[in-house]
Amino acid sequence: MQGGSEGLPGGALDQLTGRVGRVLAPDVTGGGLRVALCCARFNGAVTWRLLLGALDALDECGVDRNDVTVAWAPGAFELPLLAQAAAAAGADAVVCLGAVVRGETGHYDFVAGQCAEGILRVQLDARVPVAFGVLTTDTLEQALARSEPGTENKGREAALGAVEMARLLAAI
Numbered sequence: 181m182q183g184g185s186e187g188l189p190g191g192a193l194d195q196l197t198g199r200v201g202r203v204l205a206p207d208v209t210g211g212g213l214r215v216a217l218c219c220a221r222f223n224g225a226v227t228w229r230l231l232l233g234a235l236d237a238l239d240e241c242g243v244d245r246n247d248v249t250v251a252w253a254p255g256a257f258e259l260p261l262l263a264q265a266a267a268a269a270g271a272d273a274v275v276c277l278g279a280v281v282r283g284e285t286g287h288y289d290f291v292a293g294q295c296a297e298g299i300l301r302v303q304l305d306a307r308v309p310v311a312f313g314v315l316t317t318d319t320l321e322q323a324l325a326r327s328e329p330g331t332e333n334k335g336r337e338a339a340l341g342a343v344e345m346a347r348l349l350a351a352i
Contacts, residue, residue, distance in 0.1 A: 207347040208340055210241030213273060215248050215342065216266035220278030220314070222255035229327035230277040230313055230335030237339035256280050256314050257291050260298025267306035273342035274308060277335050279315040279323045292316040309345035313338030 196203045217234055219227050231250065238248055249271070253262045256278040263274045276299050282288040295314055303310035313335050317323045326334045 204348055204351050206344055207351070208241050208343045209347065210238060210243035210343045213243055213247060213343060213346055214271050215243055215339070216263070216269075216271040216274045217248065217250045217339075218259050218262040218266060218274060218276045219250060219252050220254070220256045220259055220276075221252050223279035223281060223320075223323065226279035226315065226320075226323045226327050227277050229324075229329070230279075230315070230333065230338075233327065233329065233333030233336035234275055234277060234313065234339035236329075236333075237336040238343070241340070241343050243343070253278075255291070256295040259295055259314065260302050263299060263310050264302045264306065267302060267308040267310065271308060273346040274302075274310040275313050275335070275338050275342045276310060277313040277338065279317065279327070281315075281320050281323055282318045288316075307349070309342045309349065311338035311342035311345070 193203055193205055215238060217231060219231055221227070249266065251262055251266065253259050259276045259278060263276055266274045280288055280292040280295065296312060299310050299312050315323045315326050315334060317326070
């Protein structure tokens with residue numbers, strides 16, 4: 181689960197106590213946060229599964245369902261603009277969900293790259309966490325595997341990351 185100290189040695193955060201003035205530990209309590217879920221209709225069956233994972237995570241975090249907005253864009257290429265609008269409308273965190281599956285043309289490279297770059301730009305310009313929950317896979321089977329229900333669902337991970345970042349930014 182994101183929100184913990186994955187990747188850090190056991191007890192690492194505790195070891196900082198007394199060595200620094202303040203440690204901002206991971207926090208995924210979502211009460212009071214307004215969260216926008218920006219979803220791509222293209223490859224919608226995968227996006228739907230990512231969305232369900234994200235909603236499960238937001239429920240676990242305590243985000244009030246009335247504070248969650250779901251908006252649908254035609255595809256992943258349009259997600260940055262939708263995320264920008266959600267951030268401007270007052271969302272505390274934005275989660276972009278979709279799937280770009282490699283095909284036989286170079287279209288994948290343009291859509292996946294521009295989607296990622298646009299989402300990063302929105303996040304930096306708006307100073308609002310915008311989580312990248314857009315799968316970029318070689319095959320539909322890989323996308324389906326990453327959107328399975330459960331703790332490994334990438335939509336769930338993106339939602340947890342967005343909540344954690346919103347809390348971190350508020351605390352810093």
